[in-house]
Amino acid sequence: MIPMRAGTLVLFSDRPGSGVSLLQALDGVAPCRMRPATRLMPAGDCIGFVADLDLLQPSLLRGLRALIAEAPHLPRLFLLRQGGERTASAARGLGATLCLPDGTSPEDVAEAMRGQLRRPSPPPVPVRGQGSVIAQAADRAGAVLAGLLDAARATGAVDPLLIDDGLDPILDAVGEAGLGAWLDTVRAYDDATYQHCLLVAGLAATFAIGLGLRTRDREHLVRAALVHDVGKARIPLEILNKAGPLDPAERAVMRTHTTLGHALLIEAGGFDQSLLAVVRHHHELLDGTGYPDRLAGAAIPDIVRLITVCDIYAALIERRPYRAPLSTAEAFRILRGMDGKLDLALVRSFEQAVAGMGA
Ligand SMILES: [Fe+2]
Ligand SMILES: [Fe+2]
The missing domain is CATH 1.10.3210.10 (Hypothetical protein af1432)
Known part of the structure; x- marks a missing residue:
C-alpha cells in the first residue's frame, strides 16, 4: 500500500461554526487546521486542503486561484453548495481533484481525503485557464x-x-x-x-x-x-x-x-x-x-x-x-x-x- 504523505491539512471554511465537526474528522487523517475565507494560503507543510466555501463569490474564486497557482500539486477537495452547475463548473475550473455534495458527512469527507492522499503524488492539476x-x-x-x-x-x-x-x-x-x-x-x-x-x-x-x-x-x-x-x-x-x-x-x-x-x-x-x-x-x-x-x-x-x-x-x-x-x-x-x-x-x-x- 502506498503510504500517506506526511504533513498537515487545511480546511478553508466561510462557516466556521458548522466546520468544527469536519475539522475533527479531518484531524483523524492528518493534523488539520481551519482557516477563514479571508486567509486563503497554504501552510508550508500542507499536503492537501478542503474548501467549504461559496464558490460563486468572485473574491473567493480569485483567492482560490492564487492559492492553487502557488501549490498546484496539492489534492483539493471541494464541498459544493447550492448553485448547481454554476458551482460545479467553478470547482472544475479550479482543478478540483474531488467534489462532494454539501451535506456529505464529515466522516465521508475525511475518508475521501484519505483516499486522495494515498494516491501516488499526482501531476499538477491545471486550473482551467490559469493565465488564460x-x-x-x-x-x-x-x-x-x-x-x-x-x-x-x-x-x-x-x-x-x-x-x-x-x-x-x-x-x-x-x-x-x-x-x-x-x-x-x-x-x-x-x-x-x-x-x-x-x-x-x-x-x-x-x-x-x-x-x-x-x-x-x-x-x-x-x-x-x-x-x-x-x-x-x-x-x-x-x-x-x-x-x-x-x-x-x-x-x-x-x-x-x-x-x-x-x-x-x-x-x-x-x-x-x-x-x-x-x-x-x-x-x-x-x-x-x-x-x-x-x-x-x-x-x-x-x-x-x-x-x-x-x-x-x-x-x-x-x-x-x-x-x-x-x-x-x-x-x-x-x-x-x-x-x-x-x-x-x-x-x-x-x-x-x-x-x-x-x-
Ligand atoms: Fe429574452
Ligand atoms: Fe435572451
Missing part, C-alpha cells in the same frame, strides 16, 4: 451573472454596481482572445439561461468593438446584454429548463420574462432608461410582430435593436438539449432572412464584427 484571460473572465462574469439572477429570484434587490464587475473582463477577453474562444468556454455551461446570457454578452462585446464604440458605450452594451433576460429569474424552472420546445401555454409564460424583468429593475432602482428598454423590448420586431408591446420601426431604440440581433444569433448558435447548434453561416442566413423584422444594416455590421473577431 478567457477562463478568468468567464468565471468573473459568471459569478456576476449568478449574483444577479440569484438576487432577482430571491428578493429582487438587484445591485446595478455589482453588474459592472463583469463588463471589463468580457470586453478584454473577447478583445484579446477572440469571440471563438469565448463561445467555446461559455458553451460548456449546462445551465441554459446562464450560457445564453454569457453568449449574448460576448456577442455584444464583439459588436461594440466592431462598431468602434467608445469605452463607455461598449460597457453599456455589455451591461445591457448581461441584464437583458433578468426576468427569467422569475420564470418557473420547469418551463425555463424544459428539455424540449415549449408548448403555446408555456411560451406565453416564458414571454412574461420581459415585463417581469422590467418591473423588477424599476423596483430595484438605479437602472437607466435605455437599459430598462432593452430588458422590456428585446423581443420586439421592426414590423410590430414582437412582444410585449408590439412596438414597430422607429419606436424601437438603437440599443434594443443591437441586443435583439445578438440575442437571436445567440439562440441559434447555443447548445440545446434537443438540437445541435447552428453554424455561423446557417445562423447568419436566418438573420439575413428576417428582412422587415430586423435592421439588416445592423445585421451586416454584426456579421462583419463576428468575422473580424475570429468566429
Whole structure:
C-alpha cells in the first residue's frame, strides 16, 4: 500500500461554526487546521486542503486561484453548495481533484481525503485557464451573472454596481482572445439561461468593438446584454429548463420574462432608461410582430435593436438539449432572412464584427 504523505491539512471554511465537526474528522487523517475565507494560503507543510466555501463569490474564486497557482500539486477537495452547475463548473475550473455534495458527512469527507492522499503524488492539476484571460473572465462574469439572477429570484434587490464587475473582463477577453474562444468556454455551461446570457454578452462585446464604440458605450452594451433576460429569474424552472420546445401555454409564460424583468429593475432602482428598454423590448420586431408591446420601426431604440440581433444569433448558435447548434453561416442566413423584422444594416455590421473577431 502506498503510504500517506506526511504533513498537515487545511480546511478553508466561510462557516466556521458548522466546520468544527469536519475539522475533527479531518484531524483523524492528518493534523488539520481551519482557516477563514479571508486567509486563503497554504501552510508550508500542507499536503492537501478542503474548501467549504461559496464558490460563486468572485473574491473567493480569485483567492482560490492564487492559492492553487502557488501549490498546484496539492489534492483539493471541494464541498459544493447550492448553485448547481454554476458551482460545479467553478470547482472544475479550479482543478478540483474531488467534489462532494454539501451535506456529505464529515466522516465521508475525511475518508475521501484519505483516499486522495494515498494516491501516488499526482501531476499538477491545471486550473482551467490559469493565465488564460478567457477562463478568468468567464468565471468573473459568471459569478456576476449568478449574483444577479440569484438576487432577482430571491428578493429582487438587484445591485446595478455589482453588474459592472463583469463588463471589463468580457470586453478584454473577447478583445484579446477572440469571440471563438469565448463561445467555446461559455458553451460548456449546462445551465441554459446562464450560457445564453454569457453568449449574448460576448456577442455584444464583439459588436461594440466592431462598431468602434467608445469605452463607455461598449460597457453599456455589455451591461445591457448581461441584464437583458433578468426576468427569467422569475420564470418557473420547469418551463425555463424544459428539455424540449415549449408548448403555446408555456411560451406565453416564458414571454412574461420581459415585463417581469422590467418591473423588477424599476423596483430595484438605479437602472437607466435605455437599459430598462432593452430588458422590456428585446423581443420586439421592426414590423410590430414582437412582444410585449408590439412596438414597430422607429419606436424601437438603437440599443434594443443591437441586443435583439445578438440575442437571436445567440439562440441559434447555443447548445440545446434537443438540437445541435447552428453554424455561423446557417445562423447568419436566418438573420439575413428576417428582412422587415430586423435592421439588416445592423445585421451586416454584426456579421462583419463576428468575422473580424475570429468566429
Ligand atoms: Fe429574452
Ligand atoms: Fe435572451
